[in-house]
Amino acid sequence: MKQFDKELRDLLYDAEMPVSSTLWDNIEKRIDTKPDKPKYWMVFMLTVLALPIFLVINSNNHSSSKITQPKEIVIQAKQQFSYNSQTQIQTQNLKTSRDNNIGNNINNPDNSLTQFSSSSIGVISNVSASEIKQVSSSPFSPIVEAKTDTESNIQKIDSGINSVLLKFGTIAHPQVIDLLPIQSVASDYGDDRPLIKRLFSAGTKCPSFKRNLRGLYLWSDITSSYASQSLASKQGELSQYINLRNESEQSLFSYSFSTGLGYIHPSGLFMEVGLTYDKINMKFYNKEEDIIGSEEIIHIIRDQNGNEVGTETEIRPIIGYNEIVNHNTFTQVEVPLLLGFEMPVTPTFSLAVKAGPNFNLSSQNEGRIMNIEGTPFYYGDKSETKIYKDKLAVGYIAGVNLVKNLNQNMSLNVGLNVKSYDQFSNDNNPLEHSFIKYGLSTGIRYRFL
Amino acid sequence: MSPLSLNNHTEKDLIAMCIDGDSYSCKQLFDLYSRKMMAICYRFARDRNEAEDILQEGFIRIFNKLSLYSGQGALESWMRRVIINTAIKYKKRHIIKHSYSDIDNVHALDTTPSVIDDISRDEILALVQSLPEGYRIVFSLYVIEGYSHKEIADKLEIGESTSRSQLVKARALLRTKLLNHRKLAG
Numbered sequence: 001m002k003q004f005d006k007e008l009r010d011l012l013y014d015a016e017m018p019v020s021s022t023l024w025d026n027i028e029k030r031i032d033t034k035p036d037k038p039k040y041w042m043v044f045m046l047t048v049l050a051l052p053i054f055l056v057i058n059s060n061n062h063s064s065s066k067i068t069q070p071k072e073i074v075i076q077a078k079q080q081f082s083y084n085s086q087t088q089i090q091t092q093n094l095k096t097s098r099d100n101n102i103g104n105n106i107n108n109p110d111n112s113l114t115q116f117s118s119s120s121i122g123v124i125s126n127v128s129a130s131e132i133k134q135v136s137s138s139p140f141s142p143i144v145e146a147k148t149d150t151e152s153n154i155q156k157i158d159s160g161i162n163s164v165l166l167k168f169g170t171i172a173h174p175q176v177i178d179l180l181p182i183q184s185v186a187s188d189y190g191d192d193r194p195l196i197k198r199l200f201s202a203g204t205k206c207p208s209f210k211r212n213l214r215g216l217y218l219w220s221d222i223t224s225s226y227a228s229q230s231l232a233s234k235q236g237e238l239s240q241y242i243n244l245r246n247e248s249e250q251s252l253f254s255y256s257f258s259t260g261l262g263y264i265h266p267s268g269l270f271m272e273v274g275l276t277y278d279k280i281n282m283k284f285y286n287k288e289e290d291i292i293g294s295e296e297i298i299h300i301i302r303d304q305n306g307n308e309v310g311t312e313t314e315i316r317p318i319i320g321y322n323e324i325v326n327h328n329t330f331t332q333v334e335v336p337l338l339l340g341f342e343m344p345v346t347p348t349f350s351l352a353v354k355a356g357p358n359f360n361l362s363s364q365n366e367g368r369i370m371n372i373e374g375t376p377f378y379y380g381d382k383s384e385t386k387i388y389k390d391k392l393a394v395g396y397i398a399g400v401n402l403v404k405n406l407n408q409n410m411s412l413n414v415g416l417n418v419k420s421y422d423q424f425s426n427d428n429n430p431l432e433h434s435f436i437k438y439g440l441s442t443g444i445r446y447r448f449l
Numbered sequence: 450m451s452p453l454s455l456n457n458h459t460e461k462d463l464i465a466m467c468i469d470g471d472s473y474s475c476k477q478l479f480d481l482y483s484r485k486m487m488a489i490c491y492r493f494a495r496d497r498n499e500a501e502d503i504l505q506e507g508f509i510r511i512f513n514k515l516s517l518y519s520g521q522g523a524l525e526s527w528m529r530r531v532i533i534n535t536a537i538k539y540k541k542r543h544i545i546k547h548s549y550s551d552i553d554n555v556h557a558l559d560t561t562p563s564v565i566d567d568i569s570r571d572e573i574l575a576l577v578q579s580l581p582e583g584y585r586i587v588f589s590l591y592v593i594e595g596y597s598h599k600e601i602a603d604k605l606e607i608g609e610s611t612s613r614s615q616l617v618k619a620r621a622l623l624r625t626k627l628l629n630h631r632k633l634a635g
Contacts, residue, residue, distance in 0.1 A: 005592045011570050012593050016484035017491055024479055027505055031512040240517050317542045
């Protein structure tokens with residue numbers, strides 16, 4: 001028998017048969033070619049990164065637009081000198097011009113040109129004063145109210161950073177500070193150092209915005225995020241299974257909602273505690289064959305002489321494809337405990353950084369994934385198969401926010417945050433499964449004490 | 450030399466490009482192995498059309514699962530397994546009712562040393578093809594593909610004893626057909 005089998009095997013194992021020329025066309029239509037997909041997540045992340053920059057630039061443009069657009073503004077300035085009602089003001093260097101022109105104007109009361117300058121901050125503009133009148137009678141500190149036609153003749157902005165400083169310098173003027181409801185600002189003009197040094201170096205003479213915000217506040221945040229899945233083998237080589245899982249699962253937009261109580265100290269340090277409802281959404285996709293109908297075929301078996309020797313009835317199913325799409329979810333309830341620091345960068349904007357642990361209270365999950373044999377199966381709380389924990393250990397959050405102060409009590413914020421989780425897998429799961437979420441958050445703060 | 454090297458591609462490169470969805474590489478892989486895989490499919494199928502259906506499903510499966518090929522063992526062996534699994538899956542979906550008049554009466558085993566000496570490969574293939582489907586599949590898996598009865602039983606969801614008896618009957622019937630063919634030819 002072995003000889004008979006061997007002879008047949010030798011003869012038939014490498015046998016070949018011609019294939020219909022149209023077969024490849026049919027196959028090509030049905031295999032998944034993978035065109036380069038646009039990296040949507042990269043576009044999203046770039047957009048999110050660009051947003052704070054855009055807001056800062058936009059706020060500066062708004063500031064400079066007040067200079068470039070012809071309209072009436074009121075300039076209030078304390079000056080230790082007399083002036084001419086037809087004075088033309090040319091801003092060039094705040095420090096030197098103020099000092100020099102004080103002297104010039106004192107010595108030359110007929111001087112028709114008073115120069116204010118901000119050359120160190122890169123902005124030169126001519127502002128012609130159509131009408132300037134004295135509104136204070138004090139001989140030592142007359143208040144000049146200049147009703148000006150602010151048609152700028154020269155405007156040169158060297159960089160966005162420099163233009164920010166112009167705004168600092170302008171707003172930081174003592175008389176203007178009084179108009180700001182939220183913060184008092186103390187500033188010293190004439191510091192030629194770069195903005196970064198002026199803001200952060202010890203003994204800086206940069207404008208310092210001391211915020212009188214302190215006390216308790218309520219906060220709420222909504223975060224939309226992208227959850228990056230991480231799968232690793234607990235033991236043994238399961239790279240093929242991990243590949244299969246990664247191919248069949250992809251992240252969808254996830255979100256979380258948080259609310260809680262916070263306390264901010266006048267120094268800018270703050271602490272927040274709250275409750276978070278967090279959801280991670282994943283998409284499971286699998287395409288598998290399925291029967292979509294049937295047909296019956298009767299075969300007549302004949303011998304070599306053409307005589308009928310039997311029949312064979314075949315019920316042949318019509319095969320189609322069943323595409324399985326399932327939304328997998330991981331839902332957490334958490335208590336975040338965050339410590340942070342808020343640093344004013346303009347009179348109305350602040351930057352806040354915060355980080356802290358995230359205590360998980362419960363985790364629920366449900367969905368469909370591939371098992372190790374490559375067959376889809378259900379898992380989760382409603383299924384008999386549990387492969388994830390009901391409660392996770394501590395995770396971590398870190399974030400940076402841009403805060404817009406609306407008034408003394410209310411502020412809005414937008415920011416980026418990163419959130420890590422403990423392992424989701426329990427002992428039944430051959431893989432270690434965790435997520436890192438990258439989110440864009442928006443929120444509101446309301447100070448009540 | 451592997452035919453793959455003629456196109457300055459190693460098998461590994463070709464697989465990588467197929468995984469990337471390069472249509473030309475997929476076509477190359479298909480051209481290299483389709484004729485051999487077609488012969489396998491034909492042994493499981495009733496006719497050429499059905500064999501091509503199986504081959505088509507098999508290659509679609511190969512391209513979709515190619516990323517799971519670990520690189521250990523020959524690609525051809527891996528592809529054979531995928532094609533055979535596809536063929537078995539395909540056939541399982543076909544509920545077949547047999548009504549043979551005299552086939553089950555074939556039990557005798559001819560112990561003639563060789564009955565295939567003067568018969569061409571195509572003729573033998575045709576005779577194997579004329580075996581009843583159940584016999585043919587077990588025969589192909591055991592004799593040509595080298596599966597054990599346990600593996601056949603697992604794949605076809607039948608008992609091992611059924612697999613053995615199907616094989617015995619397949620051998621006997623094929624031998625009879627071969628002898629008859631020789632007599633007619635002689």
